Amino acid sequence: MLYCVTMEVRIPHDMDLERLERLKAEERARAQELQRAGSWRHLWRVAGRYANVSIFDVADHDELHAILSTLPLFPFMDIAVTPLARHPSAID
Numbered sequence: 001m002l003y004c005v006t007m008e009v010r011i012p013h014d015m016d017l018e019r020l021e022r023l024k025a026e027e028r029a030r031a032q033e034l035q036r037a038g039s040w041r042h043l044w045r046v047a048g049r050y051a052n053v054s055i056f057d058v059a060d061h062d063e064l065h066a067i068l069s070t071l072p073l074f075p076f077m078d079i080a081v082t083p084l085a086r087h088p089s090a091i092d
């Protein structure tokens with residue numbers, strides 16, 4: 001199943017900078033691992049915001065939740081999930 005996921009990152013202003021850099025590095029490694037595995041199909045920055053729009057290709061809601069909830073930055077993200085269905089006019 002395909003899902004459009006929007007992640008808005010909200011880092012507390014008083015977070016220790018070393019911890020923040022570590023979390024960002026861990027998030028980057030995990031995001032790239034999931035992209036290589038094919039489950040994180042697209043990752044786009046939302047211009048002008050610390051946010052992304054992503055397309056995930058996973059088996060079901062449970063797999064998506066398992067992935068999202070174990071992302072290193074998960075505690076600091078507002079996440080919106082939109083399940084996608086095939087459009088009848090799509091040609092591919």
Ligand SMILES: O=C(O)C[C@H]1C=CC(=O)O1
Binds near residue numbers: 009027043050052
């Ligand atoms: O920067 C972000 O949008 C948050 C998160 C998603 C992938 C990644 O590397 O960091």
